[in-house]
Amino acid sequence: MALKDRVAIVTGAGRGIGRAIATRFAQEGCRLVLCDREPRELHATATAIVYGGGSAVAVGCDVCSAEAPDALVRTAVDRYGRLDILVNNAGVVEMGYIQDVCASDYDRVMEVDVHAVIRMTRAAVDPLKASGRGRIINLGSVEGVRGSAPLPLYCAAKHAVVGLTRATALQLGRHGITVNAICPGPIDTEMMKPALPSPDSKRRLTRYIPAGRLGTPQDVAGVAYFLAGDDAAFVNGHALVVDGGMSVDALGADKLG
Secondary structure, rough: OOOOEEEEEEOHHHHHHHHHHHHHHOOOOOEEEEEOOOOOHHHHHHHHHHHHOOOEEEEEEEEEEEHHHHHHHHHHHHHHOOOOOOEEEOOOOOOOOOHHHHHHHHHHHHHHHHHHHHHHHHHHHHHHHHHOOEEEEEEEEEHHHHOOOOOOHHHHHHHHHHHHHHHHHHHHHHHHEEEEEEEEEOOOOOOHHOOOOOOHHHHHOOOOOOOOOOOOOHHHHHHHHHHHOOOHHHOOOOOOOOOOOHHHOHHHHHHHH
16 A cells, blocks of 8 residues: 555546556555546546545546646545646557648647646646655657657657656656656557557567567556655656567567558
């Protein structure tokens, strides 16, 4: 129960990595405010946590809306009296080579993956300062520290998230707030399915992962748990790659892109 009585906001908590992080935090005693734009999936996450003996409030909203950040922070403070952890997990991916993407694709990816992270961070700063041990965990991507030809918009957005993480870590560290990014590689979630339409495509990808498998949402949740706790109090401004070693093999990465 290393996060006992701490309070966290997790965006995009309806499924995949967000659900896994929320579940792990609840198991460690954290009280949660969860948001997602898919209410059925969001309430399934919250209900499972409550039935498991945890505490979670579900707030159905789109993190891109102007009102969502302040509403989520206000819910945390009103319900639990504080905010200690912000997990900016909500995100989208748009596949397509640069000549194939359009302005609406760009706007959607940047709005969800970058602008929403900025707005959520701004809204959470004051209560995180008051916490004395505030944590901001941004979900980046391995594509935010390298490149992939079929994902130019996603790469641009996730590079922005890593840059934002480092800049805000410099600013907020003096206030007792750490800001770090988790950069997952291929994780077996719904978001990955369009990139892996067949068992053969999954096998081809797995050949380039030294761990010999795709990651799981729980693999990422374990890293988030570490960054949220006291053991990571001196880890700040870091982009931690969680990809089974795939990005170490530069030649293999080139073949994928």
